[in-house]
Amino acid sequence: MPAQTVILDALSRAAQSPAQPDYPLARECSFRLGGPAQYFCAPQDPEALRDTLAVIRDFGLKVILLGGGANLLFRDEGFPGVVISTKHLTAIRAEADSLLRVEAGVSNTALTEFALQNALSGFEWAAGLPGTVGGGVFMNAKCYGSAFSEVVTRVTALSSTGDWIQLSAEECRFAYKSSVFQIQPYIITEVLLHLASGDREMICQRVGEIQADRKNKGQFLFPSAGCAFKNNYASGQSAGALIEACGLKGHQLGGVRVFEQHANFIVNTGQGRTRDVIDLLKLIEQAVWEKHHIRLEPEIRVVP
Numbered sequence: 417m418p419a420q421t422v423i424l425d426a427l428s429r430a431a432q433s434p435a436q437p438d439y440p441l442a443r444e445c446s447f448r449l450g451g452p453a454q455y456f457c458a459p460q461d462p463e464a465l466r467d468t469l470a471v472i473r474d475f476g477l478k479v480i481l482l483g484g485g486a487n488l489l490f491r492d493e494g495f496p497g498v499v500i501s502t503k504h505l506t507a508i509r510a511e512a513d514s515l516l517r518v519e520a521g522v523s524n525t526a527l528t529e530f531a532l533q534n535a536l537s538g539f540e541w542a543a544g545l546p547g548t549v550g551g552g553v554f555m556n557a558k559c560y561g562s563a564f565s566e567v568v569t570r571v572t573a574l575s576s577t578g579d580w581i582q583l584s585a586e587e588c589r590f591a592y593k594s595s596v597f598q599i600q601p602y603i604i605t606e607v608l609l610h611l612a613s614g615d616r617e618m619i620c621q622r623v624g625e626i627q628a629d630r631k632n633k634g635q636f637l638f639p640s641a642g643c644a645f646k647n648n649y650a651s652g653q654s655a656g657a658l659i660e661a662c663g664l665k666g667h668q669l670g671g672v673r674v675f676e677q678h679a680n681f682i683v684n685t686g687q688g689r690t691r692d693v694i695d696l697l698k699l700i701e702q703a704v705w706e707k708h709h710i711r712l713e714p715e716i717r718v719v720p
């Protein structure tokens with residue numbers, strides 16, 4: 417393996433932005449947990465992202481994409497490879513017929529604001545949803561009765577060999593909190609979304625209601641990654657209700673605990689470690705199985 421400085425130099429040139437060694441990932445994740453990335457870089461644009469991936473392939477390094485870090489949990493030991501942040505892929509271009517061409521690193525907040533300013537309706541549901549459009553498509557994030565699958569027309573991505581590919585909404589194979597991107601190692605660079613022209617006042621009102629609702633539910637009081645488990649719809653009850661019925665609200669393990677205001681949130685008290693979250697996830701899964709005979713599937717993505 418070449419010296420660290422050789423790798424850093426190659427990554428920095430490809431990304432057109434300085435790559436950093438031993439970068440603290442807790443800083444980039446909403447849980448505020450996780451050790452250092454061996455290398456961290458944030459390519460300037462989609463072409464720079466493609467060049468960065470080529471360098472990573474040449475050196476045989478491991479790689480993971482980081483959007484807003486609102487659903488990711490890195491190990492306490494950190495990540496032994498390159499973490500690529502999409503934080504510089506932030507272009508939004510309005511096209512005809514209420515279509516928006518949006519780069520993967522655009523935050524849901526920025527896009528909600530853009531849609532509001534341009535009187536475009538159909539993205540209000542994502543107001544206050546932490547994370548980026550790329551991460552949202554990957555997760556098929558869902559809230560307030562809508563999901564990314566309802567607004568995506570086409571996705572531009574890079575294949576594992578560095579080729580540009582285009583996926584139709586159908587090819588994204590969206591399902592509940594799931595997409596093809598969780599199965600295939602495609603890297604999303606741009607998303608074409610279809611919205612509809614709407615009334616600015618009404619959009620503004622709905623955005624305000626949703627933001628206030630999230631705040632009133634205490635979602636931003638503590639570091640977390642949102643819902644810890646997916647709902648198991650066959651059970652007829654939300655994951656939160658199943659966990660609450662096990663008496664686990666407020667249950668603390670190490671520096672993390674089941675949030676008192678929403679049993680499907682695990683929150684970091686400030687002293688937490690990733691190990692604590694993993695142990696608490698297992699404890700909850702076991703308790704729900706013993707009480708309800710229902711298997712819960714984690715929604716939080718723990719990086720292997």
Ligand SMILES: Cc1cc2nc3c(=O)[nH]c(=O)nc-3n(C[C@H](O)[C@H](O)[C@H](O)COP(=O)(O)OP(=O)(O)OC[C@H]3O[C@@H](n4cnc5c(N)ncnc54)[C@H](O)[C@@H]3O)c2cc1C
Nearest residue numbers: 483484485486487488547548550551552557558559604642
């Ligand atoms: C307070 C709070 C409330 C939340 N509420 C909700 C909610 O109501 N509904 C909901 O669905 N989620 C919710 N979440 C979870 C989170 O907001 C979503 O899962 C969000 O879509 C994650 O986006 P991200 O950009 O942060 O992705 P990240 O956490 O950065 O990444 C998630 C996954 O996507 C991959 N990824 C990211 N970008 C790309 C890319 N460009 N190409 C390929 N792969 C990529 C990552 O490798 C990772 O596997 C909440 C989280 C918090 C902290």
